Amino acid sequence: MGGPNRVNVPQSAESRRRDGRHWVVTAVGMPLVPVLAVPVFRLGEQYEACVAEHGLASTDRGNGVPGPCFQVTMWAGGISLAFYAAVLVTTVVGFVLGVVDGRARRTFAYGRWVCVVVVGLTGPWALLAYALAYGLGRLLPARRPPRPRPSEVALHRGWQEALRLYQRLARGELPPFVIAPGFLDPGPVYLDAPFHYARFYGTTVTYEQGWTYAYGSPAFVTGAVVGNLVGNGIARARAENLARAQWREFAYVRVVVTPTTTWCCVAGRWLPFGHDTALEFVIDGPSCVLSFADVEPLRLSGPSTWCYAVMYAYARYGPGRWQEAPFLHPLREAVRGLAMH
Structure with missing residues (x-):
């Protein structure tokens, strides 16, 4: 259950990193298009020289036999087609x-x-x-x-509430x-919110191994045995995966946080997870994922995750040290940024 903390922190439009990586890809690939112009030019010269020497009929297949200029014509036509197709595609994409x-x-x-x-030097038609x-796009109405999604809005509101907390x-x-x-405990309650609940553990799964009795030709018996082996293998793999x-x-579930315990109401039963027992x-x-020494890890998900993290840190480490919790680093940085502005 170890590893670095991974967080999804809502960001404003102004703080998003500048994108446009496709321009880098274009700048790397665009020089290949003018490279095609070199063989097009040289094959064009060879074609004109061959036609001048052997005549226009030399580019055809006479009686099924290609003329002396037929191969040059095919190469010149193919590479020219590739060059103009690349020019057309890059122009349309641009x-x-x-x-x-x-x-x-x-x-x-x-x-x-x-x-x-780079694009202007190697593909001016695309840049133009x-x-x-x-x-033209600037003259059109701005795209909304x-x-x-509602889930993203809820997560953003939860993040803002955690900042205020x-x-x-x-x-x-x-x-x-x-x-x-x-709630069954009359003491103070820090948080009462719904969460998606899950536990992490393995289990034992049994499966029945099939047996086949076959009588007949060798091919029929072999097919029955192979089919039985395949079926047993699929059942065993399914059981291992489960x-x-x-x-x-x-x-x-409903989650209630007190100064000492996180309570989860699962199927009508309140399950306690002591803060001091979390590893x-x-x-x-x-x-957020909590791992313990004697019970299965607990995962709680939802818009109130960051508020829960703050209250868990406060309850676990006390008023003097709760801000030192490593998992609150994104919140600390966000609050520091707000203070600087």
Whole structure:
């Protein structure tokens, strides 16, 4: 269960890293197109010289026998077709990308100016098509950004709530106490929220091994034996896959966090997970994983993951050391960035 923490932190549009890697690929591949022009030019000269010496009929197959200029004609035609096809494709692609980038109001060529120079020198037709289409796209109505999925919106709101909770506790304020109706412990409650619940463990799976009795020709008996072996192999592989250690018991549960314990209500039963018994706490995207010495690892996922991480750190390490928890590093950096602005 070890390894570095992996997190998915919502980012604003201004903080997204500049993309446009396809311009780098284009700048690397575009020089191949003018390279095709060299054999086209040389084969064209050979074709004209051959026709001047042997006549135009020498490019045909006379009575099934190719003329002396037939091979030169085939090579010149094939390479010329490849060259003009590459020019056409790069022009069309440049035009389409120009319209898309212009409507999206992106920076011209994503600001990859070195790539622009390379493309302009090796494929000016493609750069010209992109530039004209980019201007056209800027004149068109701006393309609306795709609407985020509800799950992404919920995760973003959970992240923002965790930032506010972190800042509140960092100022020395007391953690918020919530009302948890129906909860069995009368003590204070830090968090009451729904989570996706899972446990990680292996199990024992049994399967029945089939037997086949066959009587007949050798081919029939061999086929029956082979079929029985294949069927048993598939059943054994299926049982091994079901028995291996993996996440199980998936459920949508209610989670209540107290100063000492995380409680999960699974199928009507409250399962306690003591904070002082956890060996490791890892953030993995929208999930947190707790490993223990004597029970199976626990995974909780949902929009409240980061709020849970803050309250777990506060409950586990106390008011004086909770900010030192390594899994809170993304929150610390985000709060520090907000303070600098």
